[in-house]
Amino acid sequence: xxxxxxxxxxxxxxxxxxxxxxxxxxxxxxxxxxxxxxxxxxxxxxxxxxxxxxxxxxxxxxxxxxxxxxxxxxxxxxxxxxxxxxxxxxxxxxxxxxxxxxxxxxxxxxxxxxxxxxxxxxxxxxxxxxxxxxxxxxxxxxxxxxxxxxxxxxxxxxxxxxxxxxxxxxxxxxxxxxxxxxxxxxxxxxxxxxxxxxxxxxxxxxxxxxxxxxxxxxxxxxxxxxxxxxxxxxxxxxxxxxxxxxxxxxxxxxxxxxxxxxxxxx
Numbered sequence: 691x692x693x694x695x696x697x698x699x700x701x702x703x704x705x706x707x708x709x710x711x712x713x714x715x716x717x718x719x720x721x722x723x724x725x726x727x728x729x730x731x732x733x734x735x736x737x738x739x740x741x742x743x744x745x746x747x748x749x750x751x752x753x754x755x756x757x758x759x760x761x762x763x764x765x766x767x768x769x770x771x772x773x774x775x776x777x778x779x780x781x782x783x784x785x786x787x788x789x790x791x792x793x794x795x796x797x798x799x800x801x802x803x804x805x806x807x808x809x810x811x812x813x814x815x816x817x818x819x820x821x822x823x824x825x826x827x828x829x830x831x832x833x834x835x836x837x838x839x840x841x842x843x844x845x846x847x848x849x850x851x852x853x854x855x856x857x858x859x860x861x862x863x864x865x866x867x868x869x870x871x872x873x874x875x876x877x878x879x880x881x882x883x884x885x886x887x888x889x890x891x892x893x894x895x896x897x898x899x900x901x902x903x904x905x906x907x908x909x910x911x912x913x914x915x916x917x918x919x920x921x922x923x924x925x926x927x928x929x930x931x932x933x934x935x936x937x938x939x940x941x942x943x944x945x946x947x948x949x950x951x952x953x954x955x956x
Contacts, residue, residue, distance in 0.1 A: 740856050741859070743859050743860055743862070743863040744863070747862040747863035747866050747867075748862075750863075750870075751866065757867075758870065758874065760866075761868075761874055762871075762874070764867050764868060764871045765871050765874070765875065768789070768871060768875075772786060772789075776875070776879035776883065779876060779879055779887065779889050779898060783872055783910065783917060786868055787914060787917035787921055788921060790865065791925050793860070793864055794864050794865070794922065795922060795928075795929050796925075797860035797861065798857035798860075798861065798926060799926070799930065801856040801860075802853050802854055803853060804930050804933045804937075805933075805934065806849075807850045807854075808934075810847055810850050813843055813846075814843060814847065817836075817839065817840070821840070824836055865918075869911075869914065872914055873910065873911070876898050876899060876910050877899070880899055886899070897909065898910035898913070
């Protein structure tokens with residue numbers, strides 16, 4: 691009976707001569723190295739804090755005891771600082787709005803790279819013009835050639851959006867906490883003073899706890915919102931301007947003093 695031929699792997703093991711050390715080195719050198727594993731993402735305390743604040747703010751919406759507890763904790767610092775023994779409710783509300791919007795604007799400014807955001811916005815505007823021209827031309831090769839740039843621009847836009855969402859986590863938490871504290875502070879003032887929470891507003895006596903018909907919200911809520919919205923816009927605009935100005939100075943882009951209409955010197 692004829693001997694069965696060995697499998698190729700068996701033949702290599704039995705018949706081929708053992709490679710020398712030099713052959714091993716040559717084989718090892720020609721074998722492509724396995725791609726290195728990317729290192730695990732480093733733990734960032736800032737990311738942990740922002741995530742915690744976002745989850746805590748979300749929990750405060752649905753749990754009244756947690757919301758009041760956090761607001762009371764804020765009150766330990768706010769009441770002695772801007773409480774004025776419940777004597778000046780409108781001033782207390784205004785200063786609380788200043789503190790809230792200043793902190794949220796600072797957090798938003800800290801998480802947002804304004805230079806990168808401005809560049810991405812400029813690139814997006816220019817890219818849309820080029821993309822529309824390519825689509826109108828009807829040439830598929832021109833449209834396909836723009837796809838790598840589009841993917842890169844989408845990635846950069848996503849990074850800017852994520853950075854802004856990080857700032858929103860702080861804003862989310864502070865808005866809920868300080869709004870709640872203001873409401874509790876006015877309720878406490880109404881229980882301590884014989885006049886309740888009545889203030890003089892535009893020459894009229896207004897009860898801050900009265901519902902604002904036809905909306906089911908108290909007057910103080912609307913008034914406090916009227917404080918916070920413009921303050922937020924002002925603080926964010928000022929901090930953004932300062933961040934861009936600091937970048938210009940650091941990179942020598944600022945206009946020299948006294949250049950005026952003549953422009954920068956040659």
